[in-house]
Amino acid sequence: MKKSYQSLEVNLTNNMRQVIHRNLSKNILRLCLIILVAFTTSLSAQDGDPVKGKSLFNANCAACHQLDKKMTGPALRNVEARLSDEHGLDREWINAWIRNSAGVIKSGDTYANKIYDEYGGAAMTAMPQLSDDDINNILAYTAEEKKAPAAVTAGAVGNQATTTSNGISNEIILGALAILFALLAIGLYLVNKTLRRFATVQNLDLPEETKTTPIWKAFVQNQFLMLVVAIFFLLASAYFVFGYLSQIGVDQGYEPVQPIHFSHKIHAGDNGIDCKYCHSSARVSKHSGIPSLNVCMNCHKSIYEYNGGTSPEYSKEFYDGEIQKLYAAAGWSDADQKYTGDSQPVKWVRIHNLPDFAYFNHSQHVTVAGVECQTCHGPVEEMEVMYQHAPLTMGWCIDCHRTTDVNVKDNSYYTKIHEELSKKYGVENLTVAQMGGLECGKCHY
16 A cells, blocks of 8 residues: 555656646746747847938938927937837837838827827828838838947138139248349349359440449439330239239129028038029029028928038038028028928128120020020039129120021021021021120110
8 A cells, every 4th residue: 555655656757847837938938939029029229221211211201300309390310219119009009000100090099199190190191012021121210229429620711712613822922022023132142143254254345424323323224125115004903903803893803791691512412402403584584683591491491400411611510500690581490390480681792793885695695595504604513602603794794696697597586587697697506796796785775
């Protein structure tokens, strides 16, 4: 009886051990599966390509979102991690929201309706065209750490004031002239000394007066030399007076300081914005026009800081400060993402200004003739500060009309006139001057 009881106890103990072992193995297996799933889920935001994600973000999201700043929509830096930690939302919810936010709101989702109410009932634009890979790439881009701004290079603005439009400083020109006159004086002294030495070697007796009379006195006593010098000074004076009077009203190189710094180099050069996007009236009007602040705000509602890298002329902080001046003038609250109604006029300084008696039509040149903006305004895309590139004088305009051929192809209305003019001048291509572009009444009232 005792043996049977002991054997039964041993069997029960072995059976319990087997049951415990099986349960423990199952629990360990389950724990491993849970850890594997959690690890796979945690890597889901990192399995995308952030480079491709940046392109997709800029194309589909940047109009309403920034990574680190609230705009029309919330900031999206580490958005997946934040939604998971704070609201328990997974990738499936994010995909559904991106592809059909209105459907998620109508389903009664608590967080979706909270976001909908927080942003004034503005639903996110549905993007069913984005695949799972696209969303993975975008989330990978938003999961990247914010990069520290690059060190700012010291400015070199002060050097611009002493530089001419050709890039040669005034100090260099004056120094070159001083060296030239010094070399001329040294040359005259050496020539005089050489001639006297030659006279001594040849035993030539110099007049006594030449030995004692100073050079300047001998020069003054020579009537022929004095007459030549007088004529030279009269001609030189007339030349410089004429040149001075000819420059009255000519503001070539004029470079005023504007109330808000606007870099044509960044906008037209680095970002490739067409001149006529801002100066749209140049296509249809006599004047090119000054763009309204609404045109600026089309972009700068989203662009609130300078992200183009460091500039050799100005720092990032300088550009960011100018954008804040724009916000103040337009009456835009960047924090609230709305207009306050408190706008201020910007007193821009006009750069190109023709006399009242001169007529110039932008649309006639830009739209009809197809003249590029750079023809008159110079390399605008390279100008950090806008200045008047061309003299805009009458002679400058006439030279252009004399050398510019007119494109008369497919202009059937004037075919007969063009043929007669070509026959009259014996040319195939007619210039503006040959078509009446030098008549006084064309440009003067």
